[in-house]
Amino acid sequence: xxxxxxxxxxxxxxxxxxxxxxxxxxxxxxxxxxxxxxxxxxxxxxxxxxxxxxxxxxxxxxxxxxxxxxxxxxxxxxxxxxxxxxxxxxxxxxxxxxxxxxxxxxxxxxxxxxxxxxxxxxxxxxxxxxxxxxxxxxxxxxxxxxxxxxxxxxxxxxxxxxxxxxxxxxxxxxxxx
Numbered sequence: 325x326x327x328x329x330x331x332x333x334x335x336x337x338x339x340x341x342x343x344x345x346x347x348x349x350x351x352x353x354x355x356x357x358x359x360x361x362x363x364x365x366x367x368x369x370x371x372x373x374x375x376x377x378x379x380x381x382x383x384x385x386x387x388x389x390x391x392x393x394x395x396x397x398x399x400x401x402x403x404x405x406x407x408x409x410x411x412x413x414x415x416x417x418x419x420x421x422x423x424x425x426x427x428x429x430x431x432x433x434x435x436x437x438x439x440x441x442x443x444x445x446x447x448x449x450x451x452x453x454x455x456x457x458x459x460x461x462x463x464x465x466x467x468x469x470x471x472x473x474x475x476x477x478x479x480x481x482x483x484x485x486x487x488x489x490x491x492x493x494x495x496x497x498x499x500x501x
Contacts, residue, residue: 327351328440358410
């Protein structure tokens with residue numbers, strides 16, 4: 325299963341208003357970072373890593389060409405560098421987030437990004453239940469609100485049976501089908 329790290333911008337306190345800014349970084353090999361490194365780094369706005377990658381590849385290619393190394397060996401070195409980028413892409417993302425003063429909140433193991441978000445927010449909301457005044461959440465599993473006043477639409481008493489008996493699939497209570 326993939327491992328995700330959860331990052332949040334540093335603020336006075338992480339609350340529900342900041343949850344849309346949380347970032348989930350998947351650890352492991354990133355295929356597109358290995359295949360199209362420059363595009364992947366630009367897409368994820370890793371500008372210093374992009375500049376470093378371009379400088380590194382140009383310096384290595386020019387250095388190897390000046391040493392008289394053949395094209396096959398230079399291609400092999402570039403493939404090794406591409407694999408290295410694929411394996412270290414998540415580390416570059418985390419490094420950039422830490423440079424931007426983001427902090428790591430948690431580590432989650434989940435099958436995909438959606439499951440990681442769900443698992444993290446379940447754990448995070450349970451931890452912050454008494455601390456944060458949660459005005460936006462709705463407990464969808466609980467019963468509707470009730471009032472003890474008889475005759476009100478939300479009273480605790482069950483609704484009266486209809487005049488003609490039970491409405492539904494069975495015409496009378498306890499009767500056969």
